[in-house]
Amino acid sequence: MVDIVTRVNNVVNGFVWGPFGLALLLCTGLWLSVRTGFFQFRRMGYWLKHTIGAIFTNKDVTAHTSKEDMAISQFQSMCTALAGTIGTGNIVGVATAIVSGGPGAIFWMWVMALLGMMTSFAENVLGVYYRRKNEKGEWSGGAMYYLTDGLGAKPGCKTVGRVLAVLFACFCILASFGIGNMSQINSIAGNMNAAFHLPYLATGLALMVVTALIVIGGLKRVAAVTEKLVPLMALFYVAGALIIVVMHAGNIPAALAAIFKGAFNLNAAGGGALGYGISQTITWGFKRGAFSNEAGLGSAVMVNSASNVKEPVHQGMWGVFEVFADTIVVCTLTALVILTTGVVDLESGAALAGVQDNALVGQAFTAAFGSFGPKFIAVSILLFAYSTTLGWSHYGTKAVEYLFGTAGSRIYKVVFVCMTVVGATMKLGLAWDLSDTFNGLMMIPNLIGVLALSGTVVDITRNYFARRVRGEDIEPMWSAFEEYQKEEEAEAAAEEAELEKAANK
Numbered sequence: 025m026v027d028i029v030t031r032v033n034n035v036v037n038g039f040v041w042g043p044f045g046l047a048l049l050l051c052t053g054l055w056l057s058v059r060t061g062f063f064q065f066r067r068m069g070y071w072l073k074h075t076i077g078a079i080f081t082n083k084d085v086t087a088h089t090s091k092e093d094m095a096i097s098q099f100q101s102m103c104t105a106l107a108g109t110i111g112t113g114n115i116v117g118v119a120t121a122i123v124s125g126g127p128g129a130i131f132w133m134w135v136m137a138l139l140g141m142m143t144s145f146a147e148n149v150l151g152v153y154y155r156r157k158n159e160k161g162e163w164s165g166g167a168m169y170y171l172t173d174g175l176g177a178k179p180g181c182k183t184v185g186r187v188l189a190v191l192f193a194c195f196c197i198l199a200s201f202g203i204g205n206m207s208q209i210n211s212i213a214g215n216m217n218a219a220f221h222l223p224y225l226a227t228g229l230a231l232m233v234v235t236a237l238i239v240i241g242g243l244k245r246v247a248a249v250t251e252k253l254v255p256l257m258a259l260f261y262v263a264g265a266l267i268i269v270v271m272h273a274g275n276i277p278a279a280l281a282a283i284f285k286g287a288f289n290l291n292a293a294g295g296g297a298l299g300y301g302i303s304q305t306i307t308w309g310f311k312r313g314a315f316s317n318e319a320g321l322g323s324a325v326m327v328n329s330a331s332n333v334k335e336p337v338h339q340g341m342w343g344v345f346e347v348f349a350d351t352i353v354v355c356t357l358t359a360l361v362i363l364t365t366g367v368v369d370l371e372s373g374a375a376l377a378g379v380q381d382n383a384l385v386g387q388a389f390t391a392a393f394g395s396f397g398p399k400f401i402a403v404s405i406l407l408f409a410y411s412t413t414l415g416w417s418h419y420g421t422k423a424v425e426y427l428f429g430t431a432g433s434r435i436y437k438v439v440f441v442c443m444t445v446v447g448a449t450m451k452l453g454l455a456w457d458l459s460d461t462f463n464g465l466m467m468i469p470n471l472i473g474v475l476a477l478s479g480t481v482v483d484i485t486r487n488y489f490a491r492r493v494r495g496e497d498i499e500p501m502w503s504a505f506e507e508y509q510k511e512e513e514a515e516a517a518a519e520e521a522e523l524e525k526a527a528n529k
Contacts, residue, residue, distance in 0.1 A: 108415020132309025165329025202459020204416025
């Protein structure tokens, strides 16, 4: 039975993460880039100013919402989304890309990220535009909703939209237990055992208790934790990686040369027939890039839709920044750590010390920090992987809510918490492969919806810049539903009146 499941999974995985799936992912990003006039490049100063820049200049971005308001702040939604995307893929995934595809794979990882920025932008714009409120007053958004109410509203597409939405939700739930929970917890337990000799069960039980306290408390509690955890873990890892890169600064030119040369070298990896090397390099770069930042999978949009933002484009810009931070910053630093410390051959990417790819980064840190290196990586993986678990707990919750309502989501949270112990104590070879496939299967219905609704994304973006930049007096496009549109407009008018009153005092 296991052999049959493995063979079937290998076929499906080869489809969703093979040439078809990766081409669909790449072409979606390219199509959205073209339709928005390459927003990620042309408006780079603008989206940086209104995302990371706004954290320091606009208190509304970081201010917590009231107890009555079930939404979360823009900063909290960004941190929770980054919690779900920044994980073991930023450490182990980068090493795998280099070993399997050569240093040139990093170049194609950048390409996937640069185009994926606009896929993430579109997902967030659609997520906010088609979101709904549940019986608790929480915003519920994501691919399920824009497939049902966006794609489903097109002539003859009602059933197609609904079926794709249900498939997406089912795949998301299954992926949340694998990629989002057990595999992450298993990585934590293994590294904590290797570095600090902590028993697997003890790690699993400790994380189960912490997860229960956070996840069962709902999104606001998850967001309250991630807004502290994500900046901490990012600064911790980035600081350590920068120290190593600076220590080996003389090797940076050679490392960058290896990346650009390897990106177009027909024998960059594998060394077989003409063209095989470049195909491997591109495939591994695209695959690990998509796995790392999750742009196109439709996962992070579920938490971005819970933000208290009114403008869909504002949340779209946070999606652009999330991909930038995840891949262009964190993954690039990991790649430079590996390529400047001499643990791989710069021509082929093969590990020189005979180390497995999942231990390459640890080897690089050991070369720089000595015995402290493995401990640093263990703590980094603890922070990265556990934050991923918290992010995915919300994704799975929203998928269950879409299918079964809020009552079903309570049962899901209990099961999710219990699975942390299972993940810490069992071997997860097939489970990891299956969850990787389910993760990829989420991508297909999501990208169909994003492509079908790309015109809506363009219309909302044009509407935003006409009002916010050119000052045109036109009705905003905030929601696809009249009741929410009027509610948001009334709130905006009340806020504006309050500001005028305060200014006149």
